[in-house]
Every structure is written in structure tokens, then in C-alpha cells.
Amino acid sequence: MSKGKPKPGNAKWQKTRFANQKRSTLADEFAKEMAPILRKARDEGVVLKNHYATWLNENGYETRRGRPWSKVAVQRLFARLKKLYNRGWTAE
Secondary structure, three states: OOOOOOOOOOHHHHHHHHHHHHHHHHHHHHHHHHHHHHHHHHHOOOOOHHHHHHHHHHOOOOOOOOOOOOHHHHHHHHHHHHHHOOOOOOOO
16 A cells, blocks of 8 residues: 555545545635625624624624634635635625
């Protein structure tokens, strides 16, 4: 049995690649669902990332995995939205 990363073309590599693509697709979909919610927070005066996290938690929103929001999770969500919308998206 070899150690390290699976090599391209290998069945294990293909399975890992498929799983990563699926996870990325789910994260993209979740980010798109969260965009209007972040805009609503902005319209209510939220400016800083940690304030977004607080606002989301206080209003009953959870991350895709059902956890409370943190500043880092909000930063990653903003980064994903900017990537999805070619830097044309902002809630700020």
C-alpha cells in the first residue's frame, strides 16, 4: 500500500476529487442562499465581519454544518461570494 497523495487516474484519487467537487458545490449553493441575508444585515447597519457573525447568530442563522457563525466563517463566506460573482458582490 502506498503512502501520500493518491495519483491522478487512480480510483482513490477520483473518489477524493469527486467528494471535493461535491463539497465545493454545496458550499457555493449555501453562499448564494446567504447573500440576501447578508444584504439584509448590511441594510440594518452591520458593517464589521464579527458584527455579521453576531447578527447571524442572534437571528437564528447557522453555518451549513449547523454551527454558530464566527468571524472567520463570515470572512470565508464573503471570499466565496466574491469568487462566485467575480469580485462583483459585496454586502458592504
